[in-house]
Amino acid sequence: MAELKIGKLDSDVLQRIVIDKIRYRRPEVKTRAGIGEDCAVIDYGEYECVVSTDPITADVKNIGRLAIHISCNDVASNGIEPLGITLAVMLPVGTTESDVQTIMTQAGTAAEEAGVEIIGGHTEVTPAVNQPVIVSTAFGRGIAGESASARNMRPGDMILMTKSAGLEGTGIIATERAEELTGVLTPQELRRAQGMIRDVSVVKDGVTAGRIGTSGMHDVTEGGILGAVWEMCHISGLGAEVELEAIHVDPVTEKIAAHYGIDPLRLISSGCMLIVAPPSKAYKIVTEYHKIDVNIKSAIIGKICGAEHGITQIDPQGQESEIAPPRADELYKVINR
Numbered sequence: 502m503a504e505l506k507i508g509k510l511d512s513d514v515l516q517r518i519v520i521d522k523i524r525y526r527r528p529e530v531k532t533r534a535g536i537g538e539d540c541a542v543i544d545y546g547e548y549e550c551v552v553s554t555d556p557i558t559a560d561v562k563n564i565g566r567l568a569i570h571i572s573c574n575d576v577a578s579n580g581i582e583p584l585g586i587t588l589a590v591m592l593p594v595g596t597t598e599s600d601v602q603t604i605m606t607q608a609g610t611a612a613e614e615a616g617v618e619i620i621g622g623h624t625e626v627t628p629a630v631n632q633p634v635i636v637s638t639a640f641g642r643g644i645a646g647e648s649a650s651a652r653n654m655r656p657g658d659m660i661l662m663t664k665s666a667g668l669e670g671t672g673i674i675a676t677e678r679a680e681e682l683t684g685v686l687t688p689q690e691l692r693r694a695q696g697m698i699r700d701v702s703v704v705k706d707g708v709t710a711g712r713i714g715t716s717g718m719h720d721v722t723e724g725g726i727l728g729a730v731w732e733m734c735h736i737s738g739l740g741a742e743v744e745l746e747a748i749h750v751d752p753v754t755e756k757i758a759a760h761y762g763i764d765p766l767r768l769i770s771s772g773c774m775l776i777v778a779p780p781s782k783a784y785k786i787v788t789e790y791h792k793i794d795v796n797i798k799s800a801i802i803g804k805i806c807g808a809e810h811g812i813t814q815i816d817p818q819g820q821e822s823e824i825a826p827p828r829a830d831e832l833y834k835v836i837n838r
Contacts, residue, residue: 593628593632666725667768670768672700
């Protein structure tokens with residue numbers, strides 16, 4: 502059998518060797534494991550429980566902060582406020598008490614920012630890992646039927662994004678490869694790029710849009726903004742048309758991407774939320790973001806189409822082409838060199 506590539510499994514491989522092997526079904530599970538699904542949703546009668554699990558493996562220096570925000574973001578992508586989170590912390594031999602204190606100080610601060618309580622988990626030192634690895638599981642509670650789903654998308658809905666493409670990836674690369682970038686970015690640009698790692702939460706983005714009403718949301722993680730569009734269309738069985746020129750990419754992200762020869766639209770982008778909503782609600786969401794937080798910049802980048810249209814992108818010259826399924830994230834081309 503072929504050796505698997507570093508990073509998130511390709512969608513077809515994930516479906517064939519992982520998801521297709523899950524056969525037993527519980528009637529209480531309303532949303533279960535599937536390509537592009539951020540969360541499971543479990544029926545609790547009057548309420549539903551929204552659950553998401555994610556690992557942090559790429560950014561050791563900010564691992565405590567990211568472990569909180571990444572899973573909380575997934576719950577928020579259902580329009581639900583996260584309330585609790587567990588952390589399974591695997592540490593390499595040689596880890597010191599100071600190392601653990603740093604990780605948990607980051608996690609404690611991030612949890613307070615996200616309004617979520619760390620309710621349990623597991624911590625151990627093991628020769629099974631050569632750097633810290635954290636797997637976090639976040640939980641949220643919503644009224645039954647309240648959770649947003651890409652299955653509600655309809656042709657004519659608008660596609661919005663918040664903040665900028667490649668946000669998290671920029672922060673990670675600027676932190677992990679700071680010396681390499683000293684001749685590419687000015688000191689001010691480098692500090693700003695590193696600071697992007699503090700903007701990876703989309704809890705406010707998701708909960709705000711959820712109150713107004715959406716046809717589904719997706720926290721933009723591995724695979725970047727184009728991968729997130731493809732995954733939402735895969736869930737709904739619909740097509741899309743994305744205007745590449747409308748996608749905001751920060752100038753420092755563009756500089757880093759050009760230096761390493763990577764695509765910022767395929768770069769991990771936690772902190773950026775993809776939102777699909779009917780036109781009337783889409784404009785309300787954009788207006789509300791402007792009211793509540795000047796840092797939540799948003800833009801309409803495309804529209805949902807019928808399945809027959811396919812999932813396409815239009816470049817600045819007006820040329821239309823297919824959006825391919827997400828593959829290994831562009832980040833790994835840099836940090837695993």
